[in-house]
Amino acid sequence: MSTRTQTAPASASNAAPTAGVGRRSLILYSAGALIALVLFALMSPGGTATFRLSAASDAFQIPALAVPVTPAGWVIALLLVAGTAYVFSLRRAGRGVPGWVPAVFAVLFVSGVLIWMVAEATNPSISLLSLLTGTLALALPMVYGSMGGLLAERTGVVNIAIEGQLLLGAFAAALGGSLSGSLVGAMVSAAVGGVVVSSLLTLFAVKYQVNQIIVGVVLNVLVSGLTGFLFGTLLSGDAGLNSPPRMPNLPIPLLSEIPILGPLLFNQTVLGYLMFVVVAVLWVGLYKTRWGLRVRAVGEHPKAADTVGIKVNRTRVMNVLLGGAVAGLGGSFYTLVSVSQFSRDMTAGTGFIALAALIFGRWNPIGAFLASLLFGFATNLQYVLSQAGTEVPSHFLAMLPYVITILAVAGLVGASRAPAASGQPYTKD
Amino acid sequence: MKLELQGITKAFGDFVANDSIDLVVEPGTVHTLLGENGAGKSTLMNVLFGLYEPTAGRILIDGEPVAFRGPGDAMAHGIGMVHQHFMLVPVFTVAENVALGDERTRAAGILDLEQTRRAVREVSERYGFNVDPDALVEDLPVGVQQRVEIIKALVRKADLLILDEPTAVLTPRETDELIDIIGQLKAAGTAIIFISHKLREVKAVSDTITVIRRGKVVGTADPGADATELASLMVGRAVDLSLGRQHSDGGDVSLEIRDLTVIDELGVPVLDHVDLDVRKGEILAVAGVQGNGQTELVEAIMGLTERTSGSIRLEGRELLGRSVKEIINSGVGYVPEDRSTDGVIGSFSIADNLVLNRYDRAPVAKGLALKPAFIAENAEEKVREFDIRTPSAQNTASTLSGGNQQKVVLAREFSRDLQLFIAAQPTRGVDVGSIEFLHRRILAERDKDIPVIVVSTELDEVAELGDRIAVLFHGRLMGIVPGNTSRDVLGLMMAGSTAEEALAEAGRSGRATTDSDEPQLPGGIA
Numbered sequence A: 001m002s003t004r005t006q007t008a009p010a011s012a013s014n015a016a017p018t019a020g021v022g023r024r025s026l027i028l029y030s031a032g033a034l035i036a037l038v039l040f041a042l043m044s045p046g047g048t049a050t051f052r053l054s055a056a057s058d059a060f061q062i063p064a065l066a067v068p069v070t071p072a073g074w075v076i077a078l079l080l081v082a083g084t085a086y087v088f089s090l091r092r093a094g095r096g097v098p099g100w101v102p103a104v105f106a107v108l109f110v111s112g113v114l115i116w117m118v119a120e121a122t123n124p125s126i127s128l129l130s131l132l133t134g135t136l137a138l139a140l141p142m143v144y145g146s147m148g149g150l151l152a153e154r155t156g157v158v159n160i161a162i163e164g165q166l167l168l169g170a171f172a173a174a175l176g177g178s179l180s181g182s183l184v185g186a187m188v189s190a191a192v193g194g195v196v197v198s199s200l201l202t203l204f205a206v207k208y209q210v211n212q213i214i215v216g217v218v219l220n221v222l223v224s225g226l227t228g229f230l231f232g233t234l235l236s237g238d239a240g241l242n243s244p245p246r247m248p249n250l251p252i253p254l255l256s257e258i259p260i261l262g263p264l265l266f267n268q269t270v271l272g273y274l275m276f277v278v279v280a281v282l283w284v285g286l287y288k289t290r291w292g293l294r295v296r297a298v299g300e301h302p303k304a305a306d307t308v309g310i311k312v313n314r315t316r317v318m319n320v321l322l323g324g325a326v327a328g329l330g331g332s333f334y335t336l337v338s339v340s341q342f343s344r345d346m347t348a349g350t351g352f353i354a355l356a357a358l359i360f361g362r363w364n365p366i367g368a369f370l371a372s373l374l375f376g377f378a379t380n381l382q383y384v385l386s387q388a389g390t391e392v393p394s395h396f397l398a399m400l401p402y403v404i405t406i407l408a409v410a411g412l413v414g415a416s417r418a419p420a421a422s423g424q425p426y427t428k429d
Numbered sequence B: 001m002k003l004e005l006q007g008i009t010k011a012f013g014d015f016v017a018n019d020s021i022d023l024v025v026e027p028g029t030v031h032t033l034l035g036e037n038g039a040g041k042s043t044l045m046n047v048l049f050g051l052y053e054p055t056a057g058r059i060l061i062d063g064e065p066v067a068f069r070g071p072g073d074a075m076a077h078g079i080g081m082v083h084q085h086f087m088l089v090p091v092f093t094v095a096e097n098v099a100l101g102d103e104r105t106r107a108a109g110i111l112d113l114e115q116t117r118r119a120v121r122e123v124s125e126r127y128g129f130n131v132d133p134d135a136l137v138e139d140l141p142v143g144v145q146q147r148v149e150i151i152k153a154l155v156r157k158a159d160l161l162i163l164d165e166p167t168a169v170l171t172p173r174e175t176d177e178l179i180d181i182i183g184q185l186k187a188a189g190t191a192i193i194f195i196s197h198k199l200r201e202v203k204a205v206s207d208t209i210t211v212i213r214r215g216k217v218v219g220t221a222d223p224g225a226d227a228t229e230l231a232s233l234m235v236g237r238a239v240d241l242s243l244g245r246q247h248s249d250g251g252d253v254s255l256e257i258r259d260l261t262v263i264d265e266l267g268v269p270v271l272d273h274v275d276l277d278v279r280k281g282e283i284l285a286v287a288g289v290q291g292n293g294q295t296e297l298v299e300a301i302m303g304l305t306e307r308t309s310g311s312i313r314l315e316g317r318e319l320l321g322r323s324v325k326e327i328i329n330s331g332v333g334y335v336p337e338d339r340s341t342d343g344v345i346g347s348f349s350i351a352d353n354l355v356l357n358r359y360d361r362a363p364v365a366k367g368l369a370l371k372p373a374f375i376a377e378n379a380e381e382k383v384r385e386f387d388i389r390t391p392s393a394q395n396t397a398s399t400l401s402g403g404n405q406q407k408v409v410l411a412r413e414f415s416r417d418l419q420l421f422i423a424a425q426p427t428r429g430v431d432v433g434s435i436e437f438l439h440r441r442i443l444a445e446r447d448k449d450i451p452v453i454v455v456s457t458e459l460d461e462v463a464e465l466g467d468r469i470a471v472l473f474h475g476r477l478m479g480i481v482p483g484n485t486s487r488d489v490l491g492l493m494m495a496g497s498t499a500e501e502a503l504a505e506a507g508r509s510g511r512a513t514t515d516s517d518e519p520q521l522p523g524g525i526a
Helices: A023-042 A069-092 A100-120 A128-153 A162-180 A183-207 A212-235 A261-265 A270-288 A290-300 A302-307 A312-338 A350-360 A365-388 A394-412 B041-048 B071-076 B094-099 B113-126 B142-155 B172-187 B199-205 B227-235 B294-301 B324-329 B339-343 B372-385 B402-413 B432-447 B459-465 B487-494 B499-508
Strands: A048-052 A065-068 A125-127 B003-012 B015-025 B030-034 B056-061 B064-066 B079-082 B160-164 B191-196 B208-213 B216-221 B253-263 B269-279 B283-287 B308-314 B332-335 B420-424 B452-455 B468-473 B476-482
Touching: A023 A069, A023 A100, A048 A069, A048 A100, A048 A128, A065 A069, A069 A100, A100 A365, A125 A128, A125 A365, A128 A162, A128 A183, A128 A261, A128 A270, A128 A312, A128 A350, A128 A365, A162 A183, A162 A212, A162 A312, A162 A350, A183 A212, A183 A270, A183 A312, A270 A290, A270 A312, A270 A365, A290 A302, A290 A312, A302 A312, A350 A365, A350 A394, A365 A394, B003 B041, B015 B041, B015 B056, B015 B216, B030 B041, B030 B199, B030 B227, B041 B160, B041 B191, B071 B079, B079 B142, B094 B113, B094 B142, B113 B142, B142 B160, B142 B172, B172 B191, B172 B199, B172 B487, B191 B199, B199 B227, B208 B227, B216 B227, B227 B432, B253 B294, B269 B294, B269 B476, B283 B432, B283 B459, B283 B487, B294 B308, B294 B420, B294 B452, B324 B332, B332 B402, B339 B402, B372 B402, B402 B432, B420 B432, B432 B452, B432 B459, B452 B459, B459 B487, B468 B487, B476 B487, B476 B499, B487 B499
Parallel strands: A048 A125, B030 B191, B030 B208, B079 B160, B160 B191, B283 B452, B283 B468, B332 B420, B420 B452
Antiparallel strands: A048 A065, B003 B015, B003 B056, B056 B064, B208 B216, B253 B269, B253 B308, B468 B476
């Protein structure tokens, strides 16, 4: 059976055929392993990289983690080389790459980069805790955004307008919070803001079947222009319309005292706790309930869903609206938690990264959550490293999240399969 | 359940797809709707299944009028449908597909798939379906997917089952199994509406036959009626089912294919070391169930595949590795299998479609400019010669029926001197009248001493046209047999037996190995 082990006759003008798919990811894996070998191992700056695990104010102090740079570099580089070899062997056997491989590969590579960069810095010591808490904070709007996108895309509606939903959510939270003076009012306004964007998306994409990508892009531009205009005219006045209440951290007693995990997980805002709930509920809902089965069917084969009595377009509209509420709520992070006022285009492309996280996470809530964490980590890394005084130019550091996005989406994902009906309007013949 | 349709009319704008159709289906019987493509059978069934709302008329179940606002209503009334294109979600398991829309749940809408699995196993055992509820649908063979569709209907307690062109995608053996299943369902009291244009099957399963033509019921027929009679009723005029063709042994070998291998994107061989010869003046028919390498074979010859190795020589000249244009210019005529996407450009005029393969050369072009006068003149001539039914050659190709689009493709390919002619699924979805015409033109081309390859999944078309028949299975050549080889042997080969094994097995079971005593019917209808 195996034709590739037999040589094709020389009369053919083509060389022996090989599988073409995955060549891109093979190159990426190889490049990753090579960079690791050269940078982390052969050109290791040596010394130790110190990672502080507790804040000075913590009750329990944990000793800092001192990593010997050169041995760690070698271990990581060799693991990455082994991983690449494993991927090659899988390809040769004609098998797909399991989902954990790119994840482990990415984590190893990023740890390698981290150790190397810290070792290079003038002060080879960073606080791992602030790196991680910052990661979670930066990932938060991305997680909400990707969950909003996931709800839409699982029913077959591509939601490029996540960015617009986050931005209008941020704006609405600022305005609603200022007007009502309450956090609940702010959060409800944020969700409504996201739903407004979603309803435009469903109106054009589902009802009038306009190309979903175009509608999404236009909506982003619309929201950016609209909020920019209202910010200039309405919010910047003296009426106090841009001073929403600030969302406090609610540490959970006892649990928040646990070293590392406590400050990381149990000292969050309502929005932070809610994020975990949303991800968990979505995962269970999507894979374990009747609702989820129907949603996935609508996204994969809308006609099949229709023939068993499921209302395809109604499901789509409901989900896109719900997704808008989730993404809008995520937008409130900017004006209620991050800074306490709205400013022009303050989401700064997070919605697009959320879209990338959705794809990297293979349209799975938990996958998208982890991908968002990775992107949040990359974003936060630049802040932490520039504090440590790294020699890597800050412009390169600022590129890090985007480089990771491109690499992740372009190559490591492998054959990620979007919902089959994604982007296709549904009509009965 | 007794079903009555009274005066069902369904109009799309000005076009009346169903014109006051009356139909009665009794419990425990198989009622066949016989009609050509586009006669309105599927529209009628979509009305019955609640997918379309009828413009006029009513549906009665056991004497009670019912109105369906969607498929959900129809299913609640015990109507199940197996669509021509399966309505299964490929990435779901069998149980998930069966559950969809009729889910068993625990508290808070949590799915209880165990109940569905049990129901699937129960039905599967009762009818000997042998379906694993946890298998992914996309991994299942087409025949099993069809059983999943039937299970879907039965789990929902369907008393009436609509089978829309159920055999179009099946191997002959799977078709026989389906006919058995239909018999069991019938015995269990299920009413069945069977839709087909294949006379052989229709005669085998039907209790009652209603013939539909251009949206109207034109009569009923007895299952015992002979094929010619049924075909005439279906088409509305006398049909000569025999081409009266002469067998041809062909002349010198013109096309030599050696060790042809095509690897797909995943690294799996879709065409596996195939050797074929085609002689001048013979038709080599390539048979096989859809997706067994026929598409790749044709595309490899046309230079459309990547990752191809081996050798394809036409008149001693290597074709492999040449561009599509070079291959076309060396005299290869090609009818692609998907007419509407690869055969014609729907938004172009018929006249333009007729010169697509020589737009850059005299007499169609002069220098950089096209010659509209010639294109128009050529179109007039071809429309007349190939009997292309259109008010004007300047209409877009998308306004034509499938059969007429195919005539455009054929007219275009035959407008050059050919060294080789390849037709992939030349009559798929084409009405009976056009099939006859297309077959005669292909035979005429053969008689000009040109080597011809006809790829078809229709056994009857293969038997009708082929001077020799090559059978592909999973990308491998199972053998080349004479044109008059019996359906049983071909069916075995299409299911993976080599020619020798198939002949031996057919011989053992005492069946004739050739079909010479049985009249041949044109491809699509028998």
